[in-house]
Amino acid sequence: MPARFIAIWxxxxxxxxxxxxxxxxxxVPFVLAAPDHGRMKITAANIPAQAQGIDTGMAVAxxxxxxxxxxxxxxxPGLSEKLLTALGHxxxxxxxxxxxxxxxxxxxxxxxxxxxxxxxxxxLEDIRSRLRDFGYDVRAAIADTIGAAWAVARYGRVTPxxxxxxxxxxxxxxxxxxxRLDPEVLDRLHKLGLYQVGSFINMPRSALRRRFGQDLLQRxxxxxxxxxxxxxxxxxxxxxxxxxxCLEPIMTATGITIALERLLEALCGRLQKEEKGLRNARLKxxxxxxxxxxxxxxxxxxxxxxxxxxxxFDQHISQIAxxxxxxLFVLEASRVEAVSTAxxxxxxxxxxxxxxxxxxxxxxxxxxxxAGIVHRxxxxxxxxxxxxxxxxxxxxxxPDIAWRTDRPRPIRLLAxxxxxxxxxxxxxxxxxxxxxxxxxxxxxxxxxPERIEREWWLETGAHRDxxxxxxxxxxxxxxxxxxxxxxxxxxxxxxxxxxx
Amino acid sequence: MPTTKAxxxxxxxxxxxxxQGHQPTLNNAAVDVGLGPLREAFPGGVFPTGHIHELISMxxxxxxxxxxxxxxxxxxxxxxxxxxxxxxxxxMIFPPALQHFGIAPDQVVFVDVSRDKDALWAMEEALKxxxxxxxxxxxxxxxxxxxxxxQLAVEQSKVTGFVHRHQPRQLTSTTCVARWQITPLVSEQExxxxxxxxxxxxVALLKMRSGKPGTWRLTWYDNRFHTIREAITxxxxxxxxxxx
Numbered sequence: 001m002p003a004r005f006i007a008i009w010x011x012x013x014x015x016x017x018x019x020x021x022x023x024x025x026x027x028v029p030f031v032l033a034a035p036d037h038g039r040m041k042i043t044a045a046n047i048p049a050q051a052q053g054i055d056t057g058m059a060v061a062x063x064x065x066x067x068x069x070x071x072x073x074x075x076x077p078g079l080s081e082k083l084l085t086a087l088g089h090x091x092x093x094x095x096x097x098x099x100x101x102x103x104x105x106x107x108x109x110x111x112x113x114x115x116x117x118x119x120x121x122x123x124l125e126d127i128r129s130r131l132r133d134f135g136y137d138v139r140a141a142i143a144d145t146i147g148a149a150w151a152v153a154r155y156g157r158v159t160p161x162x163x164x165x166x167x168x169x170x171x172x173x174x175x176x177x178x179x180r181l182d183p184e185v186l187d188r189l190h191k192l193g194l195y196q197v198g199s200f201i202n203m204p205r206s207a208l209r210r211r212f213g214q215d216l217l218q219r220x221x222x223x224x225x226x227x228x229x230x231x232x233x234x235x236x237x238x239x240x241x242x243x244x245x246c247l248e249p250i251m252t253a254t255g256i257t258i259a260l261e262r263l264l265e266a267l268c269g270r271l272q273k274e275e276k277g278l279r280n281a282r283l284k285x286x287x288x289x290x291x292x293x294x295x296x297x298x299x300x301x302x303x304x305x306x307x308x309x310x311x312x313f314d315q316h317i318s319q320i321a322x323x324x325x326x327x328l329f330v331l332e333a334s335r336v337e338a339v340s341t342a343x344x345x346x347x348x349x350x351x352x353x354x355x356x357x358x359x360x361x362x363x364x365x366x367x368x369x370x371a372g373i374v375h376r377x378x379x380x381x382x383x384x385x386x387x388x389x390x391x392x393x394x395x396x397x398x399p400d401i402a403w404r405t406d407r408p409r410p411i412r413l414l415a416x417x418x419x420x421x422x423x424x425x426x427x428x429x430x431x432x433x434x435x436x437x438x439x440x441x442x443x444x445x446x447x448x449p450e451r452i453e454r455e456w457w458l459e460t461g462a463h464r465d466x467x468x469x470x471x472x473x474x475x476x477x478x479x480x481x482x483x484x485x486x487x488x489x490x491x492x493x494x495x496x497x498x499x500x
Numbered sequence: 501m502p503t504t505k506a507x508x509x510x511x512x513x514x515x516x517x518x519x520q521g522h523q524p525t526l527n528n529a530a531v532d533v534g535l536g537p538l539r540e541a542f543p544g545g546v547f548p549t550g551h552i553h554e555l556i557s558m559x560x561x562x563x564x565x566x567x568x569x570x571x572x573x574x575x576x577x578x579x580x581x582x583x584x585x586x587x588x589x590x591x592m593i594f595p596p597a598l599q600h601f602g603i604a605p606d607q608v609v610f611v612d613v614s615r616d617k618d619a620l621w622a623m624e625e626a627l628k629x630x631x632x633x634x635x636x637x638x639x640x641x642x643x644x645x646x647x648x649x650x651q652l653a654v655e656q657s658k659v660t661g662f663v664h665r666h667q668p669r670q671l672t673s674t675t676c677v678a679r680w681q682i683t684p685l686v687s688e689q690e691x692x693x694x695x696x697x698x699x700x701x702x703v704a705l706l707k708m709r710s711g712k713p714g715t716w717r718l719t720w721y722d723n724r725f726h727t728i729r730e731a732i733t734x735x736x737x738x739x740x741x742x743x744x
Contacts, residue, residue, distance in 0.1 A: 357631040358583065358609075364625055365611055369618050375610040377595040389595050392606065399606050403599040411571065411601075412564045413594035445687070447695030470696040474686035475561035497594060498561055500568020500601075500684075500699040500720070 002164050002225070004114065006124065007149035008106040008131070008140040010087075013080055015046035018073060020135045030071035033060045043075050047137070080104065087131075088234045094127060099231035105153070107146050107231050114142075120161050143167050146231065147223030151178030168224055172198030179219040185212050240278065240333035242266045249288050249325020253317055256285070256326070260313055261306075263331035268306040277302025277339035283313060285320055286328040293320045297367055300395055301359045302337040308360045312367045359395060379403045383452050385413065385496070407450060408468050410478040410497030417494035420479070424493070427485035430467040434479065436495050441471035449481075468499065476500075517543050520710050535573070537718075537727045538703070543710035549577070550658035551677035552650050554642075556665050556706070563666050565684040565701050567593060568601065570662055572720055574634055575602030577660060582633025585626040587611040587619050589639050590666075602723045620646050623661065630657035638664045647674035679707035685717060688728065700728060 010016070014032055019025050029049035033040040040060035049070065054063045060072055084100040091098045097109035110123070117123035120142050131138045141152035141160040148167035152160065155178040162170045171178065174197050176189045189212070194200045200208065201220065209217055221227035242263045250256060260283060271277060282296040295316040303309060320326075362374050378399045380390040388404070422431035430446035448467030454460070462483030470476045476499035482492045539545045555570060557563040578584055579602075586593065586608050595605040611626075613619045616639045623637040627650055642663055654661055663676065681704045687697030700719040707713060717728040 355583075355631040357629050361585075361626060361629040361631075362609065365622050369613055369622065373612050375612065376606060376608070377610070378606055379596065385594070389605070395609070403596055403605055405599050409597040409600070410564065410594055411567045411597045412560070412592040413597075414592065445689070445694070445696045468696055470687060472686075473561075474684040474700065476564070476684065476687070476696055476699070477561075498564030499696070500564050500571070500597075500701075 002144045003109065003111045004120070004142055004144060004164075005146045005149045006108045006110050006127070006140055006142045007101070007146065007153040008091075008108070008127070008138055009150075009153045010084075010104045010106075011137045011139065012044065012046055013083055013104050013136065014044040014075070016136045017079070017083055019046065025071070028071055029054065029067055029069065030073060031060070031063060032075040033072050034075040034077075040072070085234065087136075091127070092235060094123070096235065097233045098235070099233055101150070101231070105150065107149070109231075109233075110142065124160055143170070145223055145225040146229045147180065147219060148225070150180060151223060154178060168201075171223055172196065172201065176200075179216070179223060181216060181219060185216055188212065240267065240271070240276075240336050242331045244329040244331075246327050246329070249322075249327050251322045251325045256317055256320060256322070256329075257314070259326075259329045260317070260331070261310060263329060264306040264309050264313075267331055267333060268304045268309065271304035271333070271336070271339075275339060276336050277304045278309070278333035278336050280335040281309065281313075281331065281333050284330040284332070285322070285326040286330070287322065287326050288324045291323060293322075293326070295319055296334075297363075298371070299359070299363045300366075301356075302339040303356075303360070303363075304339065305356070305360070308363070311360075312363055315364075315367050362395070382455065384455055385409070385452070387455075387458075408447070408478075408499070410476075411500040413478075413497040414495065417480070417496045420493050420495050422479075422493040424481075428465070430469055431479065431493065434469075434493065434495075436477075441475070441477070443469045444472050445470040452480075464494075466496070514544065517710055535718075535725055538705070538714075538716055541705055541708055541712045541714055543708075547573075548677050548709075549660045550654060552647065552654055552661040552663060552675070554647075554663045554665065554674055554676035554679045554707075556668065556671070556679065556681045558667055562681075562683050563592075563664075565699070566664055566680075566682045568699050568720065569680075569682045569701055569703060569718075570636065570664060571598055571601035571603055572725060574636070574662075575723070578603055578607060578633045581607065583607045583609060583631075584634045584636060585609050585611060585622075585632055586636045587613065587622045587626065587638070588636075589613060589616060589619050591638065601720070616641055620650075623663075624649055624653050627653040627659050627661050628657055630659060632659050634660045634662065636662045636664065638666065640666060641668055642672075642674060644672060644674055647676055651675045676707075677709045678705060678711075680704065681706055685719075685728070687719070 027048060029052055030046055031042045031049055031054060032044040034043050042054065042056050042058045042060060042063060044056060045054045049067070052067050054066060063070055080103050084102065084106060088098045088100050088106055091106060091108055095108045095110045095113045099107045101107045114120040114123040117126055124140055124142055128138055128140055139153050141149050141156055141162065143149040143152055143162035144164055144167050148162055148171060151174050152162055152170055155174045156170065158170065175195060176197060177186055179197065205217060218227060222229045244259050244263050250259065278299065279302055280296065280298050282294060285293040287293065295313065297312040366374055376392040376395060377389040378392045378397060379401050380388060381401060382388050418436070420434045420436045422434040424431035428449060430448055431443055433440060433442045446467050446469040449465035451463055451465050453463045464480040464482060466478060466480045468476065469479055477495055478497035478499060480494050480496055482494065485491060535547060542548060555566050557566040574584055584607065591610060591612055595608065598605045598608065611622055613622060619637055619639045620642065623635055626632060626635040642665065650661055682701045685700040685702050687700045689695065689697040698719050698721040700717065702715060703718050704715045705713045718725045719728050
């Protein structure tokens with residue numbers, strides 16, 4: 001499902017606002033005017049005025065000649081931005097991502113929102129009718145891209161809801177002005193007789209760029225969804241950051257501790273309210289001499305437990321050099337994730353990996369000794385013993401295949417197979433005796449071979465023939481011979497592990 | 501009301517254990533670790549969970565046998581999805597093999613540190629956390645003070661701790677509740693089948709607080725311990741020299 005956008009066009013934004021405030025103006029032709037080069041120029045006209053042939057850009061004197069009863073009001077500077085911002089905030093009830101599109105539009109990102117109103121058509125109808133009830137004359141359209149929604153809202157004649165992936169077909173009959181182009185480019189297109197988007201959309205791109213500039217191609221791509229278009233949302237996400245300025249420079253560990261406690265409490269309070277937890281946090285200490293001291297911590301799972309986070313920071317407080325004193329503490333949560341508040345179990349004998357206490361323990365261990373000391377393993381689909389398990393990326397990950405128990409595997413494995421001296425009957429028998437670390441072992445019982453091929457798509461080399469052997473003392477080993485038996489070459493035997 | 505002589509003796513034994521400072525394990529927390537024949541060695545006949553056990557191994561082969569025996573006990577402790585923290589200074593455990601001893605290897609969190617000091621600190625932190633089924637520490641030396649710190653942590657949280665000491669320089673006295681030494685035994689194979697049989701060990705309980713030390717021969721199959729019935733000529737256990 002692609003992203004969906006709705007473009008709302010307020011056809012008479014400013015005059016509608018005046019009509020809302022002064023209902024008696026509804027039937028009266030009136031215009032808004034602002035001084036321009038020593039004369040009054042019309043900047044907005046309402047519907048009755050437009051019906052009598054008055055449009056923006058005319059001089060007030062000319063309009064008065066046409067309609068003697070015309071009312072002229074002074075334009076309020078910056079009104080349209082103010083109105084759009086307020087309307088954008090009002091629209092946040094429909095979607096969290098609303099952006100203004102000056103001078104007379106709003107863009108809402110409605111991906112995944114429309115179904116709450118029972119589909120896109122009732123959704124659009126709801127927005128439109130409520131804005132009309134306010135007294136605004138609006139047109140709106142839904143499409144996959146901002147460009148297409150904008151075009152259909154202003155110039156579309158067929159349907160306001162463009163189905164997913166069909167924006168190209170809906171753009172073809174529209175005039176070039178629907179692509180949000182500069183007036184000069186529009187003028188040139190018009191002179192060349194290109195009255196519809198469809199008449200030039202399939203022209204070679206190099207020709208279009210040469211004649212009309214890169215801007216035309218960019219607008220076209222944006223409307224078709226081949227180039228992303230980003231609008232800044234009105235409601236910007238607040239960064240998770242707390243600041244604590246100090247009246248006197250702080251130089252002691254106790255002072256830093258108190259500052260940290262306060263910052264954590266404030267931050268955790270906010271995180272708790274928003275049901276979020278932090279994964280990474282950084283404490284920045286701004287010193288009097290413009291130096292910045294930084295310590296950071298990480299957690300295994302999102303946490304808003306201020307005591308636990310304090311413990312993690314506490315291990316690093318000694319690394320902060322206060323110098324001449326710290327005047328500002330800033331605590332920022334660089335990575336924040338949603339936390340699921342599970343119901344506390346009343347009684348459990350042994351915890352599980354979802355347990356908060358276990359996660360906090362591991363945070364403490366990694367915080368003190370260093371990252372990369374905690375390992376958890378999941379089965380992997382390889383026969384090669386060293387690759388038969390893989391590191392789990394998180395504590396919560398569960399194995400997607402079962403652990404194999406059909407083959408004997410030693411409980412302790414050497415990190416590197418060690419070369420041993422053996423005397424073995426040829427060609428495929430287990431050794432009769434072998435010498436490992438200077439000690440001679442006589443093999444009494446043996447099992448094998450279990451041939452494990454090297455995975456040629458990962459590495460090259462000879463296969464291994466594994467034998468489980470037991471010596472006269474009952475000590476059990478995992479030995480292997482590298483490669484095939486060959487008369488000419490002495491074959492290599494290795495010890496790889498110890499069975500329990 | 502205890503009436504028979506045996507009842508009276510059992511009651512008296514219980515009372516003596518309490519006087520000796522042994523904390524009885526609560527009935528609902530008692531875990532059958534499957535060490536059936538060893539039961540008479542334990543105080544009150546229950547494997548002491550919530551304590552520190554010390555396991556000694558002198559060679560690489562002994563270490564493997566010890567790891568196997570330890571994994572068998574852990575498998576019983578970690579039922580119901582419990583998790584275990586396995587702290588080691590020189591880890592050789594092959595995780596997929598733990599499945600043979602009834603442990604889901606993904607339920608074990610391995611912590612690799614380079615120094616004994618860090619391992620002991622990590623063990624103490626882990627033992628304080630009562631969300632765990634067991635904590636295993638593989639290290640070389642543990643001092644009396646360090647073992648006491650672990651014991652204090654365990655008394656709060658009731659987590660079972662295992663300290664596997666590989667080739668310790670000397671056997672110092674510790675506060676651990678038990679000291680085990682496990683050595684491999686020649687495996688038996690039924691009906692003269694070829695190949696090595698099930699893992700078999702000579703389990704020596706060198707020290708047991710309020711219990712009876714002894715030596716047993718155990719084997720592991722069907723996901724539990726079994727005693728080896730037939731008399732096998734057990735190798736004489738090399739006596740450990742105790743210093744200090």
